[in-house]
Amino acid sequence: MCGIIGYIGGRQAQSLLIEGLHRMEYRGYDSAGVAIQSDAIHGIRRMAGKIGNLEKLIEHDPVGGTCGIGHTRWATHGPPTTLNAHPHSEGSGRTVLVHNGIIENYEVLRRKLVELGHEFSSETDTEVLAHLIDEVFEGNLEQAIATALSRVEGTYGIAVMHTGDPEKIVVARNGSPLLIGIGEDDLREMFVASDVAAILAYTRKVVYLDDGELAVLTRDGHETFKLSEFGSEGVVRLIDKEVSHIDWDLEQIERGGFEHFMLKEIYEQPDTVRDAMRGRLLEEEGIAHLGGLRDMADVLDNVKRIVITACGTSWHAALVGEYLLEELARIPVEVEYASEYRYRRPIVTPGTLVIAISQSGETADTLAALREAKRRGAPVMGIVNVVGSSIARETDGGVYIHSGPEIGVASTKSFTGQLAVLAQFALYMARKRGLTLIEGREMVAGLRALPGQIERVLEQDELITRIAQQYCESTNALYLGRGYNFPVALEGALKLKEISYIHAEGYPAAEMKHGPIALIDENMPVFFIAPADNAYQKIVANVEEVKARGGRVVAIVSEGDTQLTERVDHAIPVPRTMDCLQALIAVVPLQLLAYRIAVLRGCDVDQPRNLAKSVTVE
Numbered sequence: 343m344c345g346i347i348g349y350i351g352g353r354q355a356q357s358l359l360i361e362g363l364h365r366m367e368y369r370g371y372d373s374a375g376v377a378i379q380s381d382a383i384h385g386i387r388r389m390a391g392k393i394g395n396l397e398k399l400i401e402h403d404p405v406g407g408t409c410g411i412g413h414t415r416w417a418t419h420g421p422p423t424t425l426n427a428h429p430h431s432e433g434s435g436r437t438v439l440v441h442n443g444i445i446e447n448y449e450v451l452r453r454k455l456v457e458l459g460h461e462f463s464s465e466t467d468t469e470v471l472a473h474l475i476d477e478v479f480e481g482n483l484e485q486a487i488a489t490a491l492s493r494v495e496g497t498y499g500i501a502v503m504h505t506g507d508p509e510k511i512v513v514a515r516n517g518s519p520l521l522i523g524i525g526e527d528d529l530r531e532m533f534v535a536s537d538v539a540a541i542l543a544y545t546r547k548v549v550y551l552d553d554g555e556l557a558v559l560t561r562d563g564h565e566t567f568k569l570s571e572f573g574s575e576g577v578v579r580l581i582d583k584e585v586s587h588i589d590w591d592l593e594q595i596e597r598g599g600f601e602h603f604m605l606k607e608i609y610e611q612p613d614t615v616r617d618a619m620r621g622r623l624l625e626e627e628g629i630a631h632l633g634g635l636r637d638m639a640d641v642l643d644n645v646k647r648i649v650i651t652a653c654g655t656s657w658h659a660a661l662v663g664e665y666l667l668e669e670l671a672r673i674p675v676e677v678e679y680a681s682e683y684r685y686r687r688p689i690v691t692p693g694t695l696v697i698a699i700s701q702s703g704e705t706a707d708t709l710a711a712l713r714e715a716k717r718r719g720a721p722v723m724g725i726v727n728v729v730g731s732s733i734a735r736e737t738d739g740g741v742y743i744h745s746g747p748e749i750g751v752a753s754t755k756s757f758t759g760q761l762a763v764l765a766q767f768a769l770y771m772a773r774k775r776g777l778t779l780i781e782g783r784e785m786v787a788g789l790r791a792l793p794g795q796i797e798r799v800l801e802q803d804e805l806i807t808r809i810a811q812q813y814c815e816s817t818n819a820l821y822l823g824r825g826y827n828f829p830v831a832l833e834g835a836l837k838l839k840e841i842s843y844i845h846a847e848g849y850p851a852a853e854m855k856h857g858p859i860a861l862i863d864e865n866m867p868v869f870f871i872a873p874a875d876n877a878y879q880k881i882v883a884n885v886e887e888v889k890a891r892g893g894r895v896v897a898i899v900s901e902g903d904t905q906l907t908e909r910v911d912h913a914i915p916v917p918r919t920m921d922c923l924q925a926l927i928a929v930v931p932l933q934l935l936a937y938r939i940a941v942l943r944g945c946d947v948d949q950p951r952n953l954a955k956s957v958t959v960e
């Protein structure tokens with residue numbers, strides 16, 4: 343939810359920390375702060391609001407030093423004020439700390455610390471940790487942190503400095519993402535961050551911390567330990583951590599001339615869908631090869647039931663996955679909201695495969711759902727975008743969607759990337775369960791044609807912008823589709839809600855008669871997904887029901903459509919493909935429509951209110 347960054351090295355930390363926070367602003371952007379150590383004194387600067395506010399403050403009151411930590415916040419405990427902004431300290435600035443996560447037993451700890459004479463200045467759970475570390479500090483910071491964390495319940499990614507043990511940043515992780523960046527040798531520098539985007543300008547060499555690990559960063563490098571070993575009699579052993587190389591480039595995390603990251607990412611989809619299939623489609627055999635599932639081949643051969651779990655847009659992708667796997671591979675599939683699945687007593691029978699879908703790979707509910715499935719003996723597979731993320735590392739195998747960094751909070755390219763991978767996975771499973779070579783080759787051809795077809799949809803942007811002008815004053819909207827296009831209706835409605843704040847709902851088109859039709863009048867725009875598939879005539883009837891009640895209709899239709907185009911208020915023609923792949927094409931005009939409406943309403947498209955890119959707390 344929040345973004346953490348830390349630096350120790352030869353450069354001045356201030357500008358580097360601020361730049362890194364800007365790159366993580368999509369994680370949370372309601373307040374920010376930095377603390378920089380110089381001559382064993384901490385300079386702390388904090389400000390409510392966007393990082394720009396903090397920058398203005400620092401312009402007038404800069405902080406010198408080459409060792410510092412920074413934070414951009416998404417409030418969980420205490421409103422987004424300057425007093426609640428991080429870094430937090432024990433009061434005099436001896437111990438300074440930034441935190442991403444939730445300290446669940448903070449009230450109990452706080453009461454005990456107040457009894458010991460501590461005074462608190464914020465309403466946050468995090469401040470408690472700063473006081474606790476300072477309370478147990480006896481000269482060695484990592485020891486103090488380990489002791490303090492042994493009394494903490496909850497999730498955290500933290501970075502801490504102490505004037506009594508200067509020239510080091512100590513970090514620890516449990517449940518929230520944290521990685522170490524190994525800087526240029528000659529500059530003797532080290533980085534820590536919640537997200538590689540924050541430090542990619544300086545290094546591609548990273549070490550991912552796992553839950554229960556603590557690391558000490560100094561100018562000479564980093565040392566990683568198991569937190570649990572600190573309390574025990576024995577020696578605290580060094581952990582040999584693998585160094586990963588990041589192949590994303592800086593350009594990928596820049597806006598590249600687009601007004602917003604979201605628009606850039608919508609336009610990247612022909613490439614990202616192509617990348618999601620690169621090296622995976624085998625025309626000759628009419629099959630898909632998914633290397634990341636190699637170790638799960640036996641499990642996949644014996645699957646009798648699949649449970650797909652996810653949140654938000656990824657949950658909508660899971661619904662399309664259900665249709666694909668049931669229709670093509672004839673495997674029964676259930677789609678579960680991760681936040682519900684984790685607390686229910688899920689039934690895991692032999693032959694059950696659980697699939698976790700997540701763009702960030704860090705969504706707390708999805709992570710917990712897959713852990714619950716594993717606890718119940720299910721093999722778990724991941725479909726993830728962020729390489730090295732927790733879900734990727736905790737699943738038995740999986741497939742990366744290769745969409746590249748997705749900065750816009752509203753997911754777009756990761757959705758079509760997830761669908762492209764689900765279609766290939768369904769093809770892989772189906773070819774082992776009766777789908778013929780010819781049918782397999784048709785599917786491969788259909789997949790190969792998608793990038794070009796999405797390019798053709800993007801050429802409709804001007805038309806879509808004109809349509810958006812007709813609907814940007816709306817206060818409500820309905821999205822309707824059938825079959826594979828029902829989840830697309832849900833996704834279209836979510837996009838509009840997320841970035842334009844217009845209330846919108848998606849429904850199976852036939853469900854409209856059972857209630858939502860009561861909402862229809864001249865003020866209720868209805869967006870139909872109506873390609874020329876086997877449900878077309880049914881949709882035509884639904885459109886008539888809406889028109890009969892004075893509703894205004896926008897329809898996504900197939901190129902060359904006439905029947906509906908003459909009947910609706912606005913039609914957006916898109917290329918036709920196989921029914922099971924149409925969702926990858928039909929969603930794009932809905933992404934653009936939501937984007938254009940939000941821009942016309944002056945909304946902050948990349949950082950919509952109340953949202954964050956990766957929901958790492960439940």
Ligand code: AGP
Pocket residue numbers: 653654655656699700701702703704705708751752753754840954955956957
């Ligand atoms: C979608 O636009 C939102 N950003 C949100 O619903 C998101 O899909 C959800 O939080 C799941 O995120 P994940 O795919 O990173 O797990």
